[in-house]
Amino acid sequence: MLRLAILAAGRGCLLLLIAVMALPSAGSAQIKDKQIFAGTTIEAGWDAIDRRASMRWEGAGWIGNDTHKFRWKSEGELKRSTLEEAEIQALYSRRIAPFFDAQVGIRYDFSPRGATYAVIGIEGLAPQWFEVGAALFIDHSGNVSARLEAERDLLITQRLILKPFIELNFSANDVARRSIGAGLTDIETGVQLRYEVRREFAPFVEFRYTRLVGKTSHLASADGESKQDLSVLLGVKLAF
């Protein structure tokens, strides 16, 4: 049943994308005030400490007009040509408030285990310029998990920007096959320092700390997996 729902959500997204693409001529002939635009950002970082070719990426993009957008998001880690973790989300994003979008769509995890989820969430700009997001994920077995994210650009100079970030993941119940325990499962936090050579191109250095928490961390110990990870990444952020 849920599998069908997820499939439907995926197809719906595709249909919406097509619909959104068909919007270009919306708006009166004289003033084309509902034009479609698109934007993409991609961050790629390489581990500076672990020299064994570990690479992390994070990307997001959108296409649409001021109210309706198709958004995609992806993040993942490649360790010595093995996909440690990789996920991609495809969402329909609709402006519901001056600073916030409501989102619905699907998420597919390539790794650690192939998994598909329905996504419902909200994303936007909170007071004091915090970019925040909250999402609920439901997989085909009905397991519910959630994610909270926040980050903020702090301008040191016009081009040198410090960005602290934090991501919290939760699970409503234990999911044995993913070694996840109920409650807060993990925290990712850190800070990125980027220099905007151009708006489109910014090299960065990033300090990233990941830690499994609670039951999830116990499960990891039992498996002999590490509970925490600190990495330093050097990379590049592209925006276009």
Add this chain to the structure above:
Amino acid sequence: MRICFIAVTLLGLFSAMAAEAKTYELVISKKILSTSGKPRAALTINGGIPGPTLYWREGEVVTLRVTNRLDEDTSIHWHGLILPTGMDGVPTLSFKGIKPGATFVYRFTVKQNGTYWYHSHSGLQEQSGVYGSIVIKPSKGDAFSYDREHVIVLSDWTDENPHKVLANLKRRSDYYNLNKPTLIGLIKGLQRAKSAAERNALIRETTEWGRMRMDPSDIADVSGMTYTYLMNGQRPQLNWTALFRSGERIRLRFINASAMTYFDVKIPGLKMTVVQADGQNLQPVNVDEFRIAVAETYDVIVSPKDGPAYTIFARSMDRSGYARGTLAPRQGMVAAIPPLGKPIMLKMSEMGPAGHGGGHTGATTAGKPVGQGAPKGGRAASGHGAGAHAGAPKQAEKPVGPRPHAGHGASTPARSSTIKMQPGAGQPHADHGTVGAQGGAKMRLHAPGSASQLTANAGSAFGGSYKKLTYGDLRGLKANTDRRAPGRTIVLRLTGNMERYFWTINDVKYSDAKPIRLKYGERVRIRFVNETMMAHPMHLHGMWSELRNGNGRFNPKKHTISVGPGQIIEIDVTADAVGQWAFHCHLLLHMETGMFRKVIVADVAATN
């Protein structure tokens, strides 16, 4: 036989003169020009930027054959001109536009005199160079004397495709802002502060802006990062020069033909006497500097001394660049170029009463009517359209009397508190954000850093302190003829969403909005309530906007009214032109993203 021949020739000559019908050929075509120094495709009128200056005479009939050699539709609108709606040049409102390869013949009688301009009203063509100036000589003679005149067209040019500029802003609204507040700036400010109170005020100010998600450095959406500022189509290095002879009084006709830039104009060493605004005669005002909003014109008289050269300096309002020329007795002279000055940052206390959370307004909903209501009682003194008080840096602040409304939901400023704007009756709208803290009784209706100030700034050009022109200084030379009180007030909230970069009126985009309907002949008051923190130059086609700045019958007639951040400004309009007229913010990208309305003037009862 010979006498016959002579007689016929003379007859022909006389009849040609009597007809007074001049025909002008204007061809719009793409051409590679090195406007910024780099060759780029530009859209030109008769091959140049700006297009040719059109010299007309009040009373004559002009015929303009405009030919489109582009591969997209085009149009020419005659900015500030009173003419039949079919000649106004706005596609879908006035006519169908000029198709590629076609020629449209404009023909109308010139019913006014002064300095005006013309430009494309199609897409973003105006940004690419489709603009030019109009000089109309009065039928009876000027109200002031001068010996020589020069037209000075100020504009902005980008080497980027204008659609790319808009796309950049849609992706990142602060794309072109390199003057943002920084951590280092904050630390320096705290170090410079002379007391703990001052330090606290600075921190409080920073957190207030952050709470509203507004950027005090957001003065201009597009800056010198991409713009080259032009004087008569020439970048500063080319040093456009205006010549004069010793002892002459020179008339300078300044036109702001830019897409997105307000200029602050001064001629170091020369006082300027402002004699016209938007082509209309004023009581002369002596100033050292004036701010010219997009689409405005100002005519000034200067009396340069023999010998030296003067720099005509027009710096962009956000201080990210300048246009420059030289006023000199000979070609090839150069005078010192003054410094740009530090970028302006808006202060919380300087936002007008209508200013609030960045003007980030609710989701658009279809067909919201334009708010209207009888002029509310208890408003500020009737003399002042918006009861302003002076705010020039050197002056002491003067509190005003009765506080003016924000038009639909009065904001009640109080120190350090924030109040949500209450939706007015019949105008529900989502999530307006909050009104910034205002300083107690010190109601300010303008930001000194903003485009317009309604009361005169007392510094005088001859008195030693620096005098900048304000809207409060503009007083018509002749009394306005329509003395009727307006029958109703139409409230237009200037709104928008800076984050996602779209701009609206009453939270509604043009394509979702109903037209504004006026009855032919009616006298109507329009109240602009600027809920955003940007200045918007509002332009009504086809009819004059009488700026209510406290001069009663001598309220100046203008075609473009700049409403500053948080400001409330009123105009009185006599709807004396039948037809469909555009009414929009003249910041090109604001207009293009939705800050536009159709005004229909018809000989029927107005139904709004």
